[in-house]
Amino acid sequence: MTSGQDGATTARPTSRDVARAAGVSQAAVSLVMGGKWRGRVSEATAERVRAAAEGLGYRPNLAARNLRTGRTRTALLVVPALTNEFFAGVYTGAARVAAEHDFGVVLYPSPDGIGPARDPFPNARAALDGVLASSMAADALTDLRGGDDLPLVMLDSDPAGSPGATTVNLDLADGIRQLVDHLRAHGHQHFLHLASAVDSWTFDVRARELAARTADSPGTTVRTVRSALTVEDARATTERALRTSGLVEPTAVICDDDKLAAGACKAARRMGLRVPDDLSVTGFDDLSLATAIDPELTTVRLPAEEFGAHGMRALLAVLDGRAAETAPLPVRLIVRGSTGPAAPRP
Template identity: 35%
Template sequence: MADVAAVAGVSHQTVSRVLNGHASVRGETRERVQEAIEQLGYRRNSAARALATSRSATLGVVTTGSALFGPTSTLIAVEEAARDRGYFVSVATLRTYDTSSMHQALEHFMAQGVDGIVVIAPHDDVAAAVESFRAPVPVVVVAALEERPESALAPGSTPSATMSVAVDQRAGARAATEHLLGLGHADVLHVAGPQDWFDARERAAGWREALEARGVVPARPRTCSWSAKDGYQAGRDLAEAVVAGEGPTAVLAGNDQLALGILRALWERGLRVPDDVSVVGFDDVAGAAYFVPPLTTVRQPFATLGAHCVAMVLASLSGETVAVERIEPELVVRSSTGPPRRP
């Protein structure tokens, strides 16, 4: 930095202000410093900066190692948002979700001196393990924690003061169900994801609320994994019911993979979508617009989610009070949904 200051003809403090993005530096001076940085090939010494500021400019991210669209997209979004704010990301992947494994990952981050932690916590076991850890740095959990049942917290543990942020899964499922009811369908089947996942429970709750608001008594959702294979099996049963004149004419799938399996099963049975059955998915995965037919689905704004995670950590580091955040998803209507066929 002293060399940069000498070449640019400014003080060491001015170079520091330019590097830290302070607005109090004149544009001409800033350009001169940037030119000197490029000329000399200067790079910040992160270790030295950490010693000087007591900040590592690093965030720890705990993820489950799942290849599923939601957790993977969230991880990518958090990393991109952190990089945009000048932070590095250190990732710990868990294959098992017990308290010991989670605490080991969190202690690993403490040893690294991270400034904050983001935990991608799609289901109960992950969130419960985080809640029992008393971290000295801000922790943001990507999950609807207020919906977590008390039984999910390990016996004898003390909940920690974590912040949470999540896409409003309930609102997304409610909007999807209302869309189907608005088209004239009398009932909507829900093929749900595993109920130890926050997102699956919230989506089921939104579907139920939309039906009850229309005076429809919801049947029990069909609970599956998140796989297209399970969607296919549910779709085969649905197809037989529809052919017999007993099945609902609309279905909300817990994610787009389940919807893909349902579409295949309906096609095999000779049923047309949306003429015989309307199908809605959830996530808007890459390629959903090219399913046959193109899939109506709920799009999750992962970039916004990642930005909120990082912003909440940094706000907490600045001593600000941070509220729980819920981010609105978007219903994307395509040609897999339409009015029911009239008798």
């Protein structure tokens, strides 16, 4: 019931009212308002139903619909941390697509990072329709899912290590290829790889592709050192590596993410090296940090929002019994001031 301006109580519009106003059946109204009209009613009919619903101020009774369908229309997005800008973008994209389909998204940062995620509900199976997890291993979700009961879509995760789950990934390998090709075009052959100390598939892909991309190039050297994902740890690790570089000094530092790259730039300045005149530095992600440092960072842009949206579309497809689109999303090298021609080395 609703209250009018004169205080009188009026009945809320029902699906029957919408059907009458649009000149369609109640079944058609249910399909359109439930987002399942494609292939069943025409676009023109769907638009007519939406217009009638808006004109009447009609809103579906989600609680009743959930009881009827056995669905909660709620998905859980599990991420390793909330402090990472990338995961904020993933959530924004996922929540946008979910809202378009009358779904809610609960964001859950796993207390143990990429480790096993505990069930944040008394019974996740009863509270959720499905799980979307970013940058984690599928077996980290076992307890939360209650085995394989809850549909699961994994983002930025190993397809081979995710049995029973749908995986949606970014084309990380192509990002490394673009980056190495860019540096080679500037004459770089000697690289320091500042790798993440986090043991995860997403960083393993970058390392494998870097090794593969440089292995067949005579005269190319790659030295790998690992750092925690903080600017200060990256600075200290880079300084140590550059002071003990061995027979051939690197002309470029390839970093697993932008925070590591910011630390590498900081290390170069402390050692009296100019970026990029003496040392080129590259990142990965294209976070806001990439344009906050000077010179601005050459990095690989990961479309976080579209990635989250793509993942939510995949989860909705799984819930509807449809084939999910799982082709890797393209990434793009963004060239800025932190890279240039290779400096001569003795």
